[in-house]
Amino acid sequence: MVSGHVESLFSAAYDGELSPDARAAFDRHLGECSTCAAAFAELTTAVDALREQPTARMPHPVRLPEGSPGLEPRFAHRPMRLPRGRAIVAGLTAAGMVAVAGGVTAAVVLTRGAGPTRTYMAAPAVAPGSNAGAGAAIHAPLASPQSASLLPELAPLLGGLTDCSPKALPISKAEALEIPVGFSNHATEDNGVSTGVVATQASSFVPGGTVDIYARLIDDSSHAVSLPCTVLLGPQSSSSSPGDDFTMAVPTPVAGLTVDGQPLLQVTVPATAVAGQTYDILVAPPDAVVILTIQIN
Amino acid sequence: MDDEALLDRSRRGDRDAFTPLVHRYQDELYTMALRLTGNPADAADVVQETFTRAFRSLPKLRGATVRAWLFRVAVNCSHDIHRQRSRRPADPLEDTEGRVLDLPDPGLGPEATAIQRERADAIRVALLALPHDFRVAVVLRDVNQLSYEEMAEALSVPVGTVKSRISRARGLLAAALRQSPAIFPRAEEAW
Known part of the structure; x- marks a missing residue:
């Protein structure tokens, strides 16, 4: 009817x-x-x-990344366009990482196939357990229990982050992708599974300076938005011979620091940082999809 | 070898198993991206980026078919690239107004080729006028001929939403083409 x-x-x-x-x-x-x-x-x-429109033909061959499929799924991305301040994102491979057990020294090397190598090293030691509080430096808690939820290769170095879980935010994907005004140093990457956004108000900071961080993680399937765990990791060294120390700091929410009513993160640049060094802000495992570099002045 | 077998081998690190997936889907994805972006260079970049992401994200693929998953990644890439490129250099396959100049079918005469181009151009303009979600819906359905279920997987929305978007999109497409003499010759006669 x-x-x-x-x-x-x-x-x-x-x-x-x-x-x-x-x-x-x-x-x-x-x-x-x-x-x-x-x-x-x-x-x-x-x-x-x-x-009735005909199928079009791909005009040139697809170039696949070096290596084997799927071996660098979490960090590895070829950024489509890199505005100033955006890091060349490197893949993390087990073979590329070296952790020196038995002390407070450690180094991590991030590589992407035969591409650039990223090494973090050379920061004076800080007493173990000093990672309490916003932005406190963490030295790799070597051989600590690994969390299954963490990126396996990083887990031994991220014991201080095991208490950090992404916090769901009641905002839309579109709102999350909107970089706040003034956060000129930013990176957004989508690996087909999740999309990460990281932004800071500047690309250079002084030792001991405060960095406000806009970080959002979006599940591509559900479009659910969360405040991801992040780490400040560095300094990055141009040396490709690991073995020295590096510093990690954990950005955390701070009361009253929000954008559109939702939390930002804050971290303090280590006082031991030296002008000319670079540090990276990473969306933390297991869904690390973005690395954003800041310069120390 | 079917998609799932190739995927299984790719997951185990077999690079040679991934290449047939590229050959199998590259033209289909390129056609989709061309209809979504209206730009050959952008469409080629979408396909390149789609397979780069797919190559690296294979271990995370769970529960979706390869085809639907590739379309999902490609739709995301199309959106990203389209958003990033408010300005871009002129492409050799475009004229000064940005229209895509489809390569002529050598089997057609000059008049038929001209008509084919007019129809393609009318459709390109009409598609680009659609809101993004509706453009994606009608392209996946009527260009790539995905099933409702494949579209639901690719877009992460319920089948009911897929059907309503297709319905709305087709209505908008028909309205956008209504005044096009290339599609509706009677419209020209009405003048």
Whole structure:
């Protein structure tokens, strides 16, 4: 039984999705209603015209990344466009990481296939357990229990982060992707599973300076937004021979520091940082998708 | 070898198993990206980026078919690239107004080629006028001919939402093409 006009059935009718009875009623209506008949004919002509367009051919061969598929899934991305201040994102491989057990020295090397190597090293030791509080430095808690939720290769170095879990935020994906005004140093990456956004108000900071961080992680499936765990890691060294020390600091929410009512993170640049060094802000495992570099002045 | 077998081998680090997936889907994804972005260079970048992301994210693929997953990644890439490129250099396959100049079918005469181009151009303009979600819906359905279920997987929305978006998108497409003589010759006669 069809009453009134039937535009709402046009698409299903075009796809042959109506039941035999519904289709018969639909066709009867078109026979009696010239308005619907003309409109359905118009829709059919338009969709047919789209469908008849030929398949286009990819104009050049696809270049696959070096290495084997899937070995660098978490950090590895080829940024499509890198605005100033955005890091070349490197993949983390087990083979590329060295942790020196038995002391407070450690180094981590991030590599992407045969590409650039990223090494963090050379920061004076801080007493173990000093990671309490916002922005406190952490030295790799070597051989600490690993959390299954952490990136396996980083877990031994991130024991201080095991209490950090992403905090769900009641905002939309579009709102999360909107970089706050003034956060000119920013990076956004989507690995097809999740999208990470990290931004700071400047690209250079002084030792002991405070860094406000906008960080958001979006699940590509559910579009759920969370405040991710992040780490400040550095200094980055141009040396490719690991073995020295590096510093990690954990940015944390601070009362009253918000954007659109949602929390920002804050971290203090280590006082031991030296002008000319660079540090990286990483969205923490297991969904690390962004690295943002800051320069020390 | 079917997609799932290739995927399984790729997950185990077999690079040679990933290449057939590229060959199998690159043209389909390129066509989708071309209809979504209206720009050949952007579309090629979408395909390149899609396979780069897919290559690296394979271990995370759970529960989706390869095809639907690739389309999902490609739709995300199309959106990202389209958003990033408010300005871009002119492409050799575009004219000064940014219209895509499809390469002519050598089997067609000059008049038929001209008509084909007019129709392609009308459709390109009409598609680009659609809101993003509706453009994606009608392209996945009527260009790539994904099933409702594949679209639901690719877009992470319920099948009911897929159907309503397709319905709305087709209505908008028909309205956008209504005055196009290339699609509706009677519109020209009405003048």
